[in-house]
Amino acid sequence: MLLLKSKKSFFLFFVITFFVNYVTPFKFIAFSDTHIGRQVESGNNVAVEKLKLREPIIQEMKDDEEIKFALIVGDLVDHGWANPRFNCCGCCNLIDEWHDFEQQWVVPLISQIGASNVYLCAGNHEKILDYRKICRKSAYKKIEESTNGINYYFKTDGVFFLCCGIYPDFNTCLWLDDLLKWIGHRPVIIFFHYNIEGKYSDFWSDDEKNIFYNLIQKYNIKAIINGHVHKSSTYLWNKKIRVINVGGYNFTIFNYSDGKLTFERKS
Numbered sequence: 001m002l003l004l005k006s007k008k009s010f011f012l013f014f015v016i017t018f019f020v021n022y023v024t025p026f027k028f029i030a031f032s033d034t035h036i037g038r039q040v041e042s043g044n045n046v047a048v049e050k051l052k053l054r055e056p057i058i059q060e061m062k063d064d065e066e067i068k069f070a071l072i073v074g075d076l077v078d079h080g081w082a083n084p085r086f087n088c089c090g091c092c093n094l095i096d097e098w099h100d101f102e103q104q105w106v107v108p109l110i111s112q113i114g115a116s117n118v119y120l121c122a123g124n125h126e127k128i129l130d131y132r133k134i135c136r137k138s139a140y141k142k143i144e145e146s147t148n149g150i151n152y153y154f155k156t157d158g159v160f161f162l163c164c165g166i167y168p169d170f171n172t173c174l175w176l177d178d179l180l181k182w183i184g185h186r187p188v189i190i191f192f193h194y195n196i197e198g199k200y201s202d203f204w205s206d207d208e209k210n211i212f213y214n215l216i217q218k219y220n221i222k223a224i225i226n227g228h229v230h231k232s233s234t235y236l237w238n239k240k241i242r243v244i245n246v247g248g249y250n251f252t253i254f255n256y257s258d259g260k261l262t263f264e265r266k267s
């Protein structure tokens with residue numbers, strides 16, 4: 001009788017544990033560095049080359065209903081030019097890169113997966129402004145004023161996605177610290193623009209990286225997703241945390257299933 005009771009208890013424990021921990025499998029797409037407004041970079045126009053990915057991305061979304069959302073991980077535009085503040089003078093070049101980015105990337109994606117499923121992340125190029133800044137609002141400011149803002153999180157089927165903007169600076173780490181304490185052991189995927197290792201990874205200091213690493217390493221971090229360098233790569237940071245760079249001339253489809261994150265590159 002006692003054995004029967006303990007078997008029932010075990011079964012109940014198993015069922016509760018299963019449903020508490022069970023996460024519906026899902027997919028998402030990530031890419032970065034669309035650089036709308038860029039003319040030529042080492043002989044090619046990165047903005048035009050990246051735009052060639054748009055139709056394959058939309059086709060993937062049409063073909064695969066498991067793809068729930070898209071992350072665009074920074075350097076969305078090239079000079080940070082958003083809408084003119086004044087229609088004042090002929091000296092302003094009135095190119096509105098932010099408007100062009102929305103028309104060329106956001107609107108087509110939204111028409112496929114819905115407005116709330118396109119997640120933007122700021123990059124350093126959203127802040128670049130030259131003499132034209134008198135006339136303009138930066139693209140960074142546009143993101144800052146958007147519904148999500150610069151640092152934000154969302155949850156999909158039990159997995160938390162944390163956006164740290166250009167990179168996890170001191171203030172972002174304060175935000176992360178509180179958020180991760182609340183999230184506890186639940187699965188987390190972090191995305192921000194700067195890469196951590198390799199070429200161009202010196203846009204943030206080793207001290208900043210160490211503070212960030214020490215903050216997150218005790219949590220259940222499934223991956224970090226970056227852009228910035230225009231080359232796709234993956235590595236284990238400090239032999240522990242999986243980092244996936246999505247800045248190359250391709251896009252990445254992630255698949256989260258049974259607590260594991262896998263991915264494949266497509267172009």
Ligand SMILES: [Zn+2]
Pocket residue numbers: 075123124125193227228229
């Ligand atoms: Zn960048």
